[in-house]
Ligand SMILES: Nc1ncnc2c1ncn2[C@@H]1O[C@H](COP(=O)(O)OP(=O)(O)O)[C@@H](O)[C@H]1O
């Protein structure tokens with residue numbers, strides 16, 4: 001049984017601080033996804049957990065041990081790399097069994113474990129091949145097999161699917177979810193793809209600039225993003241973010257408006273807000289519907305008809321572009337005028353510092 | 358027009374290769390078949406009789422079977438030096454490519470210096486004498502390793518830089534200790550460069566003339582190239598025996614070449630494109 005505890009973890013390369021104090025609690029058996037834009041420090045954080053990067057400050061606990069100074073092999077972890085990193089001169093069988101061989105596992109036990117891993121991943125027929133004779137998806141399986149066979153408490157994945165084509169990626173995603181159920185081990189998964197994060201995670205950790213922006217279940221993050229960054233990052237297409245001005249504050253109701261937005265009353269904490277403050281209103285493209293008298297009026301710029309829904313890109317009077325996803329098929333004319341409305345309960349309000357209200 | 362030009366170029370290249378590489382070799386073979394009188398003419402005439410076996414026997418037993426000793430010595434020196442070169446050069450290349458420190462530029466400068474600065478013979482002999490290594494086979498082996506290390510390192514380092522670091526890290530996660538990473542993962546992946554190294558260095562060391570001449574005096578320590586002296590003197594030279602000798606000592610490098618031929622090309626170009 002191994003949960004993890006990250007206490008004020010920091011990592012610097014010389015003067016450059018890359019991880020700026022991460023606190024995180026991970027339960028045993030949880031599927032945790034680190035997500036964030038490229039360069040935000042996801043891989044670095046994962047590699048610190050793996051023991052491939054030294055921890056500059058803070059404490060890392062796996063199970064009930066502080067492992068800051070423990071060698072990777074003794075941390076009870078296994079890692080799957082984005083490049084797969086299979087040993088090209090060894091067969092699949094030897095690739096999978098390499099760790100066991102180093103651990104001096106008796107030959108029969110080793111053989112049994114390798115075959116068991118191969119069975120779980122349905123790659124028994126590949127055991128005698130060399131990595132160069134495998135397709136991308138098969139290489140991925142071998143890389144996962146190499147991790148499984150060590151029976152780690154914690155699996156670490158660094159963007160394992162990003163080298164696969166789209167269809168295979170969906171398959172492997174489901175397979176990883178199944179693997180997580182079957183093995184019941186803790187899994188930490190790094191990706192920059194928020195769809196992977198939403199579909200796989202029990203818990204998502206959104207990172208930006210080496211700082212944790214928000215931790216929560218996928219739905220929590222979707223419905224109640226803590227700040228503008230998370231709001232913009234989670235959800236596809238991206239949430240529309242409109243600058244607005246506070247007109248009035250009445251307890252739990254804030255009235256806002258702007259050049260692009262007719263006066264709207266939003267239920268949000270008005271504490272510390274006063275008329276004239278700059279705020280940002282967030283509306284998901286899916287929350288918008290065409291109406292007679294909506295609060296947003298604009299010009300249709302681009303229409304994508306997908307059959308079951310229609311993506312409309314709209315240019316607002318101030319020149320800002322705005323995205324709406326409308327139900328069903330709609331034959332809209334580009335450069336025509338359109339009026340959209342939304343339920344104020346679906347809108348989110350962010351204050352001048354970018355924090356959700 | 359263009360085709361004619363490339364055809365001409367090809368023919369010219371073949372003729373040049375023939376003149377530069379094949380004709381001297383044919384000359385050696387012809388000479389090895391001749392008797393002493395005919396060989397003294399040093400021309401391209403056809404041998405008048407078949408004297409190869411006589412010549413070979415004569416060469417081998419001259420000066421108390423010195424040829425045999427020489428072959429044994431040269432083989433020991435070659436095998437030992439090349440083994441050490443491969444392991445050390447690959448290790449140095451590995452560390453240089455992987456561990457970036459502020460000492461790297463200095464180390465790289467020293468490697469280049471080792472490649473360019475001519476060795477100073479007399480001081481080296483002093484050092485060898487001080488270490489009681491002068492005139493010993495293992496002293497000679499250390500000399501060959503030291504002189505040839507820079508070139509081997511440069512060959513290896515370029516290639517190691519193309520091996521992703523993920524490879525080492527995957528092995529570390531799998532529980533490999535540093536020596537496991539090197540010997541079980543990195544060194545096997547370096548095989549194409551290792552072949553190139555083995556061929557280039559073993560031919561060079563086997564055929565080395567000057568270094569054994571300086572550092573390995575004494576008949577008991579003769580190496581193959583030094584046996585050539587047996588048939589040359591100020592007053593008379595047995596050309597048939599000299600060329601038979603040349604033929605005999607050319608055979609081992611030739612075998613190495615034929616054996617590794619195809620893999621050398623792979624090693625020379627390896628790392629040029631990502632595999
Ligand atoms: N060895 C290193 N030396 C200096 N900077 C590094 C090093 N490794 C990573 N970085 C920097 O740390 C930041 C985070 O990198 P990384 O964790 O790989 O990001 P990602 O979230 O894309 O995986 C990047 O800005 C990168 O330039």
Ligand SMILES: [Mg+2]
Pocket residue numbers: 042043044159
């Ligand atoms: Mg990364």
